[in-house]
Amino acid sequence: MNVKTLCLSILYYGEASGYDIRRLCTEEEFAYFVEASFGSIYPALARLEEEGCVTSRTEQQTGKPARKVYSITETGRRIFAEELAEPLGEDIFRSPFLLFARFAHILPPDLVEQRCNEFLARTVKSRQRLDEAAAREGRNPTDRWIIDYGRAVMEVAEAHMRTHMHELVTMARAEPRKDAAE
Structure with missing residues (x-):
């Protein structure tokens, strides 16, 4: 598109x-x-x-x-x-948070925890906006379907973060930092 x-x-x-x-x-x-x-x-x-x-x-x-x-x-x-x-292309998903998470093992645990909490708060806020959109009157059935899809995605992301955030924090500094001087 x-x-x-x-x-x-x-x-x-x-x-x-x-x-x-x-x-x-x-x-x-x-x-x-x-x-x-x-x-x-x-x-x-x-x-x-x-x-x-x-x-x-x-x-x-x-x-x-x-x-x-x-x-x-x-x-x-x-x-x-x-x-x-026309045929649809692949869905594109980009996430600065996932890039951050990919390298959590080289970062301090307190920073990883802070970013996880920030991501969780944004995810909750996004889900709440979708909840508000779903509650508005006058939505056509396709709008409702799309909003419900978004809500489901946000609910899964929120649940995953709440359940597994501690794992990412635990991985922080699991790998020693490599200094540029080495």
Whole structure:
């Protein structure tokens, strides 16, 4: 899935500016699908507009610069559906915490414990946000299914961390540090 498809997916439900799209795909409900930066969103929107998949209008704002608001066209809806029908790529999972955990054996136990607790707190917070999203009225069945999937993943991550965090802390400094002078 590419940034153009992500933009179309957000616009499928209503108008949005490039800023709105960025916020939705980093902080809100589309954050679980594809990561997109401003540097990729605006060129994607420009290409979509050239291809007739979206239209735009300038919206004046009081005390702020005008903003460009995009809407999906019927062509955009058709192309979006065609994109969804294409074979899917592999899911991508990246975790700075797992890189940290991979090298826990060279770190001090108190630091490993601190990072584990921070990860656990973020995981709990993510699950709670999904719980709140699930409680909101007016969700369609596919939204509910996706939210429930996310909640299940967060519950497993939380349970694993609570059950096995001590193992990672115990592994800390299991290997002597290698000094650069050696």
